[in-house]
Amino acid sequence: MTRKSMKSTVELDLSDVDHRVGKPVGGGQLWDPCSSSDIRRWVMAMDYPNPLHWDQEFARESRYGGIVAPQSIAVALDYGHGAQPACVGHIPGSHLIFGGEEWWFYGCPVRPGDTLFQDRRFHDYKVVETKFAGPTMFSRGDTVHRNQHGVLVARERSTAIRYLAAEANKRGMYDNQLGAVRSWTAAELAEIESLRHEWILTNRAGVSPHFDEVKIGDRLPRRVIGPHTIASFTTEYRAFLFNIWGTFHWTAPADIDDPWVNQDPGWTEGFAFDEEGARIDPRKRDGLYVGPSRGHIDADKAGEVGMARAYGYGATMGAWCTDYLSYWAGHDGILRHSKADFRLPAFEGDVTYFDAEIIGKEADSVWGVPLVQVKLRLTNQDFGVLVDCTAEVELPY
Numbered sequence: 414m415t416r417k418s419m420k421s422t423v424e425l426d427l428s429d430v431d432h433r434v435g436k437p438v439g440g441g442q443l444w445d446p447c448s449s450s451d452i453r454r455w456v457m458a459m460d461y462p463n464p465l466h467w468d469q470e471f472a473r474e475s476r477y478g479g480i481v482a483p484q485s486i487a488v489a490l491d492y493g494h495g496a497q498p499a500c501v502g503h504i505p506g507s508h509l510i511f512g513g514e515e516w517w518f519y520g521c522p523v524r525p526g527d528t529l530f531q532d533r534r535f536h537d538y539k540v541v542e543t544k545f546a547g548p549t550m551f552s553r554g555d556t557v558h559r560n561q562h563g564v565l566v567a568r569e570r571s572t573a574i575r576y577l578a579a580e581a582n583k584r585g586m587y588d589n590q591l592g593a594v595r596s597w598t599a600a601e602l603a604e605i606e607s608l609r610h611e612w613i614l615t616n617r618a619g620v621s622p623h624f625d626e627v628k629i630g631d632r633l634p635r636r637v638i639g640p641h642t643i644a645s646f647t648t649e650y651r652a653f654l655f656n657i658w659g660t661f662h663w664t665a666p667a668d669i670d671d672p673w674v675n676q677d678p679g680w681t682e683g684f685a686f687d688e689e690g691a692r693i694d695p696r697k698r699d700g701l702y703v704g705p706s707r708g709h710i711d712a713d714k715a716g717e718v719g720m721a722r723a724y725g726y727g728a729t730m731g732a733w734c735t736d737y738l739s740y741w742a743g744h745d746g747i748l749r750h751s752k753a754d755f756r757l758p759a760f761e762g763d764v765t766y767f768d769a770e771i772i773g774k775e776a777d778s779v780w781g782v783p784l785v786q787v788k789l790r791l792t793n794q795d796f797g798v799l800v801d802c803t804a805e806v807e808l809p810y
Protein backbone atom coordinates (compact mmCIF):
# COMPACT_ATOMS: atom_id res chain seq x y z
CA MET A 414 0.00 0.00 0.00
CA THR A 415 1.00 3.64 -0.25
CA ARG A 416 1.22 6.03 2.70
CA LYS A 417 0.44 9.70 1.93
CA SER A 418 0.92 12.57 4.34
CA MET A 419 -1.86 15.08 4.95
CA LYS A 420 0.75 17.87 4.81
CA SER A 421 2.76 16.80 1.79
CA THR A 422 2.24 16.18 -1.88
CA VAL A 423 4.92 13.46 -1.97
CA GLU A 424 4.37 9.81 -1.17
CA LEU A 425 6.36 6.87 0.16
CA ASP A 426 5.58 3.72 -1.77
CA LEU A 427 5.61 1.03 0.91
CA SER A 428 3.93 -1.70 -1.11
CA ASP A 429 7.04 -3.89 -0.79
CA VAL A 430 7.37 -3.24 2.94
CA ASP A 431 4.08 -4.18 4.63
CA HIS A 432 4.15 -7.89 3.85
CA ARG A 433 7.66 -8.24 5.31
CA VAL A 434 6.88 -6.95 8.80
CA GLY A 435 7.65 -9.47 11.55
CA LYS A 436 9.50 -11.86 9.26
CA PRO A 437 13.10 -13.11 9.46
CA VAL A 438 15.43 -11.55 6.91
CA GLY A 439 18.84 -12.39 5.54
CA GLY A 440 22.02 -10.42 5.07
CA GLY A 441 25.79 -10.72 5.02
CA GLN A 442 27.93 -13.14 7.03
CA LEU A 443 31.66 -12.57 7.42
CA TRP A 444 33.86 -15.35 6.10
CA ASP A 445 36.68 -15.03 8.60
CA PRO A 446 36.94 -15.02 12.40
CA CYS A 447 37.70 -11.79 14.22
CA SER A 448 41.45 -11.16 14.48
CA SER A 449 43.52 -9.05 16.85
CA SER A 450 44.18 -6.73 13.90
CA ASP A 451 40.43 -6.34 13.36
CA ILE A 452 40.06 -5.33 17.00
CA ARG A 453 42.94 -2.87 16.80
CA ARG A 454 41.59 -1.36 13.58
CA TRP A 455 38.18 -0.93 15.18
CA VAL A 456 39.31 0.88 18.34
CA MET A 457 41.65 3.04 16.26
CA ALA A 458 38.73 4.09 14.05
CA MET A 459 36.50 4.75 17.08
CA ASP A 460 39.32 6.77 18.73
CA TYR A 461 39.06 4.47 21.75
CA PRO A 462 42.59 4.05 23.17
CA ASN A 463 41.73 1.54 25.91
CA PRO A 464 44.96 -0.53 26.09
CA LEU A 465 42.98 -3.70 26.78
CA HIS A 466 42.05 -3.73 23.09
CA TRP A 467 45.38 -2.95 21.39
CA ASP A 468 48.34 -3.25 23.80
CA GLN A 469 49.37 -6.91 23.98
CA GLU A 470 51.66 -6.48 27.00
CA PHE A 471 49.01 -4.61 28.98
CA ALA A 472 46.26 -7.07 28.04
CA ARG A 473 48.35 -10.10 29.07
CA GLU A 474 48.51 -8.75 32.62
CA SER A 475 44.74 -8.18 32.78
CA ARG A 476 42.08 -10.63 33.91
CA TYR A 477 41.56 -11.51 30.22
CA GLY A 478 45.12 -12.74 29.66
CA GLY A 479 45.34 -11.10 26.23
CA ILE A 480 43.70 -8.67 23.84
CA VAL A 481 39.92 -8.76 23.95
CA ALA A 482 37.46 -6.82 21.80
CA PRO A 483 35.38 -3.94 23.16
CA GLN A 484 31.66 -4.58 23.53
CA SER A 485 31.06 -2.28 20.56
CA ILE A 486 32.78 -4.77 18.20
CA ALA A 487 29.47 -6.60 17.63
CA VAL A 488 28.30 -3.98 15.13
CA ALA A 489 31.65 -4.10 13.30
CA LEU A 490 31.32 -7.88 12.88
CA ASP A 491 27.82 -7.50 11.42
CA TYR A 492 26.63 -6.53 7.95
CA GLY A 493 25.21 -3.14 6.99
CA HIS A 494 26.33 -1.25 10.11
CA GLY A 495 23.75 -3.28 12.04
CA ALA A 496 20.81 -1.76 10.17
CA GLN A 497 20.21 -4.60 7.70
CA PRO A 498 17.00 -5.86 9.35
CA ALA A 499 15.65 -2.30 9.65
CA CYS A 500 16.17 -1.56 5.94
CA VAL A 501 13.69 -3.95 4.36
CA GLY A 502 11.62 -3.52 1.22
CA HIS A 503 11.97 -1.57 -2.03
CA ILE A 504 11.11 2.15 -1.65
CA PRO A 505 11.78 3.94 -4.97
CA GLY A 506 13.94 7.05 -4.75
CA SER A 507 14.77 6.56 -1.09
CA HIS A 508 17.80 7.09 1.10
CA LEU A 509 18.57 5.97 4.67
CA ILE A 510 20.08 7.50 7.77
CA PHE A 511 20.32 5.93 11.22
CA GLY A 512 17.79 6.81 13.90
CA GLY A 513 19.08 4.92 16.92
CA GLU A 514 20.19 1.67 18.49
CA GLU A 515 19.23 -0.39 21.52
CA TRP A 516 21.68 -3.01 22.80
CA TRP A 517 21.61 -5.82 25.33
CA PHE A 518 24.91 -7.49 26.30
CA TYR A 519 25.15 -10.90 27.96
CA GLY A 520 28.67 -10.98 29.36
CA CYS A 521 30.39 -13.11 26.73
CA PRO A 522 33.49 -11.25 25.47
CA VAL A 523 34.66 -11.45 21.86
CA ARG A 524 38.27 -12.60 21.53
CA PRO A 525 40.58 -13.03 18.54
CA GLY A 526 39.51 -16.19 16.74
CA ASP A 527 35.80 -15.80 17.51
CA THR A 528 33.13 -15.58 14.82
CA LEU A 529 29.76 -13.94 15.33
CA PHE A 530 26.66 -15.27 13.58
CA GLN A 531 23.50 -13.21 13.21
CA ASP A 532 19.78 -13.95 13.18
CA ARG A 533 17.75 -11.00 11.85
CA ARG A 534 14.09 -9.96 11.83
CA PHE A 535 12.21 -6.93 10.49
CA HIS A 536 10.27 -5.73 13.55
CA ASP A 537 7.98 -2.82 12.57
CA TYR A 538 7.72 0.68 11.13
CA LYS A 539 5.79 3.93 11.33
CA VAL A 540 5.52 6.93 9.01
CA VAL A 541 5.91 10.45 10.41
CA GLU A 542 5.77 13.85 8.74
CA THR A 543 9.13 15.61 9.23
CA LYS A 544 10.52 19.01 8.34
CA PHE A 545 13.55 17.24 6.94
CA ALA A 546 11.86 15.19 4.19
CA GLY A 547 8.08 15.18 4.55
CA PRO A 548 6.71 11.63 4.94
CA THR A 549 9.51 9.70 6.64
CA MET A 550 9.56 6.04 7.68
CA PHE A 551 11.06 4.99 11.02
CA SER A 552 11.63 1.25 10.78
CA ARG A 553 13.08 -1.14 13.35
CA GLY A 554 14.93 -4.42 12.99
CA ASP A 555 16.34 -6.96 15.43
CA THR A 556 19.66 -8.80 15.34
CA VAL A 557 20.80 -11.60 17.65
CA HIS A 558 24.56 -12.17 17.82
CA ARG A 559 25.92 -15.57 18.85
CA ASN A 560 29.48 -16.85 18.68
CA GLN A 561 30.76 -20.05 17.06
CA HIS A 562 29.80 -22.02 20.19
CA GLY A 563 26.21 -20.78 20.06
CA VAL A 564 26.70 -18.54 23.09
CA LEU A 565 24.54 -15.41 23.14
CA VAL A 566 26.79 -12.34 22.93
CA ALA A 567 24.41 -9.44 22.25
CA ARG A 568 21.07 -8.35 20.87
CA GLU A 569 20.46 -5.18 18.91
CA ARG A 570 17.35 -3.31 17.84
CA SER A 571 18.28 -0.76 15.19
CA THR A 572 16.16 2.10 13.89
CA ALA A 573 16.49 3.21 10.27
CA ILE A 574 15.09 6.45 8.88
CA ARG A 575 14.06 6.10 5.24
CA TYR A 576 12.89 9.06 3.17
CA LEU A 577 12.74 10.42 -0.36
CA ALA A 578 16.13 11.92 -1.16
CA ALA A 579 14.76 14.39 -3.70
CA GLU A 580 12.29 15.80 -1.17
CA ALA A 581 15.01 16.21 1.48
CA ASN A 582 17.25 17.87 -1.09
CA LYS A 583 14.46 20.26 -2.10
CA ARG A 584 13.72 21.24 1.51
CA GLY A 585 17.41 21.77 2.33
CA MET A 586 16.89 21.84 6.09
CA TYR A 587 20.58 21.52 6.92
CA ASP A 588 21.54 24.01 4.20
CA ASN A 589 19.55 26.56 6.15
CA GLN A 590 20.99 25.58 9.54
CA LEU A 591 24.68 24.97 8.87
CA GLY A 592 27.27 27.62 8.20
CA ALA A 593 30.73 27.01 6.80
CA VAL A 594 32.79 24.08 8.02
CA ARG A 595 34.12 25.07 11.43
CA SER A 596 37.74 26.26 11.47
CA TRP A 597 39.55 25.76 14.79
CA THR A 598 42.38 27.88 16.13
CA ALA A 599 45.59 26.34 17.45
CA ALA A 600 44.53 27.24 21.00
CA GLU A 601 41.14 25.60 20.56
CA LEU A 602 42.71 22.44 19.14
CA ALA A 603 45.12 22.32 22.06
CA GLU A 604 42.18 22.57 24.48
CA ILE A 605 40.37 19.74 22.68
CA GLU A 606 43.46 17.55 22.78
CA SER A 607 44.00 18.32 26.46
CA LEU A 608 40.45 17.23 27.31
CA ARG A 609 40.85 14.09 25.21
CA HIS A 610 44.07 13.21 27.03
CA GLU A 611 42.54 13.88 30.45
CA TRP A 612 39.72 11.45 29.66
CA ILE A 613 42.16 8.73 28.58
CA LEU A 614 43.90 9.00 31.95
CA THR A 615 40.65 8.72 33.95
CA ASN A 616 40.60 4.92 33.77
CA ARG A 617 43.43 3.61 31.65
CA ALA A 618 44.11 0.94 34.29
CA GLY A 619 40.55 -0.37 34.02
CA VAL A 620 39.65 0.02 37.70
CA SER A 621 35.91 -0.48 38.20
CA PRO A 622 33.98 1.86 40.49
CA HIS A 623 32.10 -0.06 43.21
CA PHE A 624 28.33 -0.06 43.22
CA ASP A 625 28.10 1.05 46.85
CA GLU A 626 30.51 3.93 46.27
CA VAL A 627 28.80 5.70 43.38
CA LYS A 628 25.88 8.03 44.05
CA ILE A 629 22.94 9.36 42.10
CA GLY A 630 24.00 12.72 40.70
CA ASP A 631 27.64 11.72 40.21
CA ARG A 632 28.99 12.88 36.86
CA LEU A 633 31.24 10.77 34.66
CA PRO A 634 34.43 12.26 33.20
CA ARG A 635 33.90 14.40 30.10
CA ARG A 636 35.14 13.09 26.76
CA VAL A 637 35.65 14.72 23.38
CA ILE A 638 36.12 13.34 19.86
CA GLY A 639 37.07 15.45 16.88
CA PRO A 640 37.27 17.63 14.96
CA HIS A 641 35.63 15.24 12.51
CA THR A 642 37.15 15.18 9.04
CA ILE A 643 36.89 13.34 5.74
CA ALA A 644 39.87 11.29 6.92
CA SER A 645 38.21 10.33 10.22
CA PHE A 646 34.94 9.41 8.48
CA THR A 647 36.82 7.24 5.99
CA THR A 648 38.81 5.56 8.76
CA GLU A 649 35.58 4.75 10.60
CA TYR A 650 33.91 3.33 7.50
CA ARG A 651 36.79 1.01 6.68
CA ALA A 652 36.80 -0.47 10.20
CA PHE A 653 33.39 -2.06 9.60
CA LEU A 654 34.68 -5.34 8.21
CA PHE A 655 31.91 -5.96 5.68
CA ASN A 656 33.13 -2.88 3.79
CA ILE A 657 36.44 -4.60 2.96
CA TRP A 658 36.47 -6.35 -0.41
CA GLY A 659 35.35 -9.97 -0.33
CA THR A 660 34.89 -10.26 3.44
CA PHE A 661 31.31 -11.59 3.48
CA HIS A 662 28.80 -13.82 1.73
CA TRP A 663 25.01 -13.67 1.60
CA THR A 664 22.86 -15.78 3.92
CA ALA A 665 19.10 -16.32 4.03
CA PRO A 666 16.77 -17.67 6.72
CA ALA A 667 15.35 -21.10 6.01
CA ASP A 668 11.73 -21.69 4.97
CA ILE A 669 10.96 -18.04 4.22
CA ASP A 670 9.46 -17.16 0.84
CA ASP A 671 11.18 -14.14 -0.71
CA PRO A 672 13.58 -13.46 2.18
CA TRP A 673 15.04 -9.95 2.13
CA VAL A 674 18.75 -10.63 1.59
CA ASN A 675 20.44 -8.34 -0.93
CA GLN A 676 17.52 -6.98 -2.93
CA ASP A 677 17.42 -3.40 -4.18
CA PRO A 678 16.13 -1.02 -1.44
CA GLY A 679 15.35 1.56 -4.11
CA TRP A 680 18.24 3.93 -3.51
CA THR A 681 18.05 7.23 -5.33
CA GLU A 682 20.02 7.54 -8.56
CA GLY A 683 23.78 7.58 -8.04
CA PHE A 684 23.69 5.77 -4.68
CA ALA A 685 23.01 2.15 -5.68
CA PHE A 686 25.49 -0.71 -5.71
CA ASP A 687 26.53 -2.36 -8.95
CA GLU A 688 26.35 -5.97 -7.74
CA GLU A 689 27.08 -7.54 -11.13
CA GLY A 690 29.93 -5.19 -11.92
CA ALA A 691 31.40 -5.82 -8.48
CA ARG A 692 32.05 -9.44 -9.40
CA ILE A 693 34.89 -8.08 -11.53
CA ASP A 694 35.60 -4.74 -9.85
CA PRO A 695 34.75 -4.90 -6.11
CA ARG A 696 34.99 -1.13 -5.79
CA LYS A 697 31.56 -0.98 -7.44
CA ARG A 698 29.85 -2.13 -4.25
CA ASP A 699 32.16 -0.98 -1.47
CA GLY A 700 29.93 1.92 -0.44
CA LEU A 701 32.25 4.91 -0.49
CA TYR A 702 33.27 4.83 -4.15
CA VAL A 703 29.93 3.48 -5.32
CA GLY A 704 26.90 3.05 -3.09
CA PRO A 705 24.72 4.67 -0.44
CA SER A 706 27.57 5.85 1.83
CA ARG A 707 29.07 8.25 -0.73
CA GLY A 708 27.60 11.29 0.97
CA HIS A 709 29.59 10.66 4.13
CA ILE A 710 32.80 11.84 2.46
CA ASP A 711 31.51 13.87 -0.51
CA ALA A 712 29.75 17.16 0.21
CA ASP A 713 28.09 17.25 -3.21
CA LYS A 714 26.65 13.76 -2.72
CA ALA A 715 25.63 14.66 0.83
CA GLY A 716 23.64 17.55 -0.58
CA GLU A 717 21.79 15.22 -2.92
CA VAL A 718 20.31 13.37 0.07
CA GLY A 719 19.58 16.46 2.14
CA MET A 720 22.63 16.37 4.42
CA ALA A 721 24.39 19.58 3.21
CA ARG A 722 27.96 18.36 3.80
CA ALA A 723 30.03 15.33 4.75
CA TYR A 724 28.80 13.65 7.91
CA GLY A 725 29.48 10.70 10.21
CA TYR A 726 27.77 7.36 10.79
CA GLY A 727 24.98 6.54 13.19
CA ALA A 728 26.50 3.17 14.05
CA THR A 729 29.73 4.97 14.95
CA MET A 730 27.89 7.23 17.39
CA GLY A 731 26.32 4.15 18.96
CA ALA A 732 29.76 2.57 19.34
CA TRP A 733 31.10 5.77 20.91
CA CYS A 734 28.41 5.50 23.60
CA THR A 735 29.20 1.84 24.28
CA ASP A 736 32.94 2.48 24.49
CA TYR A 737 32.57 5.51 26.75
CA LEU A 738 30.38 3.65 29.25
CA SER A 739 32.54 0.52 29.13
CA TYR A 740 35.69 2.54 29.83
CA TRP A 741 34.11 4.00 32.96
CA ALA A 742 32.84 0.56 34.06
CA GLY A 743 36.39 -0.88 33.99
CA HIS A 744 37.52 -4.48 33.69
CA ASP A 745 35.12 -5.79 36.35
CA GLY A 746 32.09 -3.93 35.08
CA ILE A 747 29.98 -4.35 31.96
CA LEU A 748 27.47 -2.36 29.96
CA ARG A 749 24.31 -4.47 30.09
CA HIS A 750 21.80 -2.33 28.19
CA SER A 751 21.74 0.95 26.29
CA LYS A 752 19.17 2.84 24.26
CA ALA A 753 20.53 5.63 22.08
CA ASP A 754 18.37 7.98 20.03
CA PHE A 755 20.25 9.77 17.25
CA ARG A 756 19.18 13.39 16.90
CA LEU A 757 21.82 15.04 14.70
CA PRO A 758 24.77 13.86 12.59
CA ALA A 759 28.40 14.57 13.39
CA PHE A 760 29.19 16.93 10.53
CA GLU A 761 32.61 17.61 9.03
CA GLY A 762 34.49 20.15 11.15
CA ASP A 763 32.47 19.56 14.31
CA VAL A 764 33.61 18.09 17.61
CA THR A 765 31.56 15.80 19.82
CA TYR A 766 31.42 16.13 23.61
CA PHE A 767 30.27 13.38 26.01
CA ASP A 768 28.55 14.31 29.29
CA ALA A 769 26.96 11.72 31.58
CA GLU A 770 25.35 11.50 35.00
CA ILE A 771 24.23 8.65 37.26
CA ILE A 772 20.45 8.87 37.54
CA GLY A 773 19.56 5.61 39.29
CA LYS A 774 20.80 2.56 41.20
CA GLU A 775 19.28 -0.90 41.45
CA ALA A 776 20.90 -3.41 43.82
CA ASP A 777 18.69 -6.32 42.70
CA SER A 778 17.97 -5.98 38.98
CA VAL A 779 16.24 -8.30 36.53
CA TRP A 780 19.74 -9.24 35.37
CA GLY A 781 20.49 -10.59 38.85
CA VAL A 782 23.33 -8.10 39.26
CA PRO A 783 23.64 -4.56 40.67
CA LEU A 784 23.02 -1.94 38.00
CA VAL A 785 23.68 1.76 37.78
CA GLN A 786 21.55 3.79 35.38
CA VAL A 787 23.40 6.45 33.43
CA LYS A 788 22.09 9.28 31.27
CA LEU A 789 24.53 10.14 28.48
CA ARG A 790 24.29 13.00 26.01
CA LEU A 791 26.52 13.74 23.02
CA THR A 792 26.59 17.35 21.82
CA ASN A 793 28.56 19.40 19.33
CA GLN A 794 30.40 22.69 19.89
CA ASP A 795 27.19 24.63 19.31
CA PHE A 796 25.29 22.59 21.95
CA GLY A 797 23.36 20.71 19.29
CA VAL A 798 22.32 17.29 20.60
CA LEU A 799 23.65 14.37 18.55
CA VAL A 800 22.64 11.50 20.85
CA ASP A 801 20.44 10.99 23.89
CA CYS A 802 21.36 7.69 25.57
CA THR A 803 20.13 5.91 28.69
CA ALA A 804 22.13 2.91 29.86
CA GLU A 805 22.37 0.31 32.61
CA VAL A 806 25.89 -0.57 33.74
CA GLU A 807 26.80 -3.50 35.98
CA LEU A 808 29.34 -2.63 38.67
CA PRO A 809 30.95 -4.86 41.31
CA TYR A 810 30.04 -4.48 44.99
